[in-house]
Amino acid sequence: MITGFLQILLALNLVAIFMLSYNYSISQKEIVYNSNFSQDNLENIYQIEEINNVLFPILNDLQNESDFFIYRYTDTLLCPIYLHQEECEVESCNFQNFPGEDSINTVNLKYVGEKYKGQHGQMVWFRIYEDLGNNTSSKIHAEMMNFIKAIHQSISISIDEQFDYDQVNGPKIDFFLQRVGYYPDRIKNLYFLEQILIKALNFIRPNHELQSSTSLKVQNLQSSYNQMALSKFDPLNKLTEQDLEQYRNDIKLLDSYLDCVHCKKCKFNGKLQIHGLNTAVNLLFYEKEREQIEKNDLVAFFNTFYKISNSVKQLDAMFERITQILYQYIKLASSSFAILSLLSSVVLLLKK
Template sequence: MKSSWLLSLASSSIVLALKVLAKEPTASSTAHVLDDQGLTYCTPQGIIGDVATCDFKSVENVNRELAPLISRLVSTTYFRYYKVNLERQCPFWDDELKCTQPDCAVEEADEEELPDEWKTSSLSGVDFTIGGAGFSSFSKCTFGEDDFCLVEDELSPDGTYVDLRKNPERFTGYSGDSATRIWRSIYSENCFHTEAHGLDNQCLEKRVFHRLVSGLHASISTHICIEHLDRKTGEWGPNLKCFMYRVGDFPERLKNMYYTYAVVLRAIAKLSPHLGDYNFCAGGDKNSGKLTEGILTDIVKITARDPSTFDETQLFVDSQEYLKLEFKQKFRNITQIMDCVSCQKCRLWGKLQTSGLAAALKILFSVQDISGYTLRRSELVALFNAFHRLSESLEAVESFRKLYHESFPTERVTASASRSVEAVPSETPIHEPVALDRDDNGSAAAESSAPSLFSFESIMDSQSPWGLFIGAVIFIFGLARILLQTLKKEIQTDVSKKSQKKHQAKSKRKIRHA
């Protein structure tokens, strides 16, 4: 009988699906061991690409040397105070909503703790020469020709100084439509639009722009997850599921974060030989100035020793000034979108990091002779603090990598994690917009013992166990439908035959009676 054959086939398919799920990963779906400890999750390998000439491992190695130096540098008086206008109106849409979470607030610096020359009463006497405090005056609310952002004006009565150490960047609870709108506006309106085939057919300059924005986004997401509030215990600490949900399970995001680091590192290396021209004394404290200069000297030694991490000379060649202008205008828009962030602390760090990246782009693409050019103090502060945040992001990746293997010691690294370590083309599209700081714990994977297997990306991968399982389930449902249709037809046939027999028997009885 057909139904018996179909039942047998369906049973065999279920057994096959279970065998697929229980099968050990093949060599193609198991990650290669890429470091000494065998920790493969979030361990990219190979050349970063798109004129970033270094490899991922070299970037991690140089960051291990630079990280403690950069951390000390941003703790000095000169680099820890940043003047910023957090009350500037959003230039793109009306948004009067403000984040009411306590962690959204910014603690302003008391003027008494500032060096004398930075106080409002002393600004008229500030020395703006290259040997002075490192600032220079500019017209209010205008972009300089070389600028990739609206640089914060330390002479303006608008704005206030903030001690960055007292306002660390971390999870604040800022979420909702207002938060999501920020990144959506950045990607949909102020990035170069991708063609139907993604970034493959984009020119180099447009790919660089996409990767810089995506890398900054991934870095900010990493900061949120490494300094995450456990609402049950009230303690701050790393949230692995948050990281996997936002960054870890998306290799292109991780690679772009390394890319952005490499670009900013190149800008600092280009500027480094001329840092001795700046006066880093704050408030006449020569000891503080000597400390800052000493740390910068050590940083210069490392950046001068290592080969260039990015070749900026390959961009905007053959009279592509129109493309540079468009590149610059789009990045300016992104820096202004930070004035639309409702969370004050998120706005502070968004403005600081986009301004720092803008300073790096200015050094690489706008300033022909860096030896005769003076950056404003606010640009230097933004540049090195933005680099510090990228540096801490790379350290956080190493921490999450270890935490992943401690949390799932028996898990085999399957397709989702495998893609995190295999070479991914640099043309991989940037990730979809999410909130600047969203209140989530990676909920899509929260109930899983191995969250990386439950990302949409891994489920839809035909080479992963879950992808094969989903395919088998679909196949079984198809067979079940065929089986039900066949059974229905057979039942209908049986009923028809019984009806015919009953009709024939009735006809025979009528004939006999006749």
């Protein structure tokens, strides 16, 4: 009877090793990408990663510039729908406002990181996709919707990096897989948005509100991009005025939907990135708007650019963590198999 029980355990262990090994093989980033993206998309993705590796250290450095610490933000309550959700009672959901106007929050961006559980906002995003999806007017407009989706995916990755475990913050792999990793189209959206931000960067002009040291770093960022080739692949080359107008309406609707999020920091981070995205669109497609870009717009743009750039880099880290965890499980299952095999052999010898 003992021998039969050990044989069952050995069989189960062997199945576990096979399944873990299979999951390990298909969870590697290169295999995931090669299996889900066309050759053209792959070339574009690898070019963006190459450029991102150059730009990210400069973007990271820019976040330490005092010019980009402070963001002026008008808190609104324009939620167009009713969603049942509990009020956020976590103190860290709130942020301290600088003295000043009651209707305008002057926020220090160093203290509003996305270290939360990402639950309340998800219902709002589902409703956003439902309503905006019904408004899609063309294939190009649908492509522009991917900008908004990429913001959501970037926020999910930021939350995953510093997931709130109540007492400590740290990575949460299953959260990453559920929100991003299992969906190649969501991964592609991040690269698509970074490509747009890189192109928008080239249209930023000197701003007298920035300190000279900050302006030099912005110029350094632009020259780093100009020295590298970006793929000619451009899904927005047939964009029409109607598409742009529809997209601007989407942005307004999205901004009002974010008012439905009860966590103030979560709501703020979403609105900040939407402002950064809107600035990128203005830089790319509206020549008159380029002349009117203010410091606050640049703060939002570079904060959004940094977060998207960081999310693209974190994709490597997340896939690496997944394969490391699976590898450890394979080692554990293999050790168990060896021990069970030894026990089975000993039992057989004792029977003889």
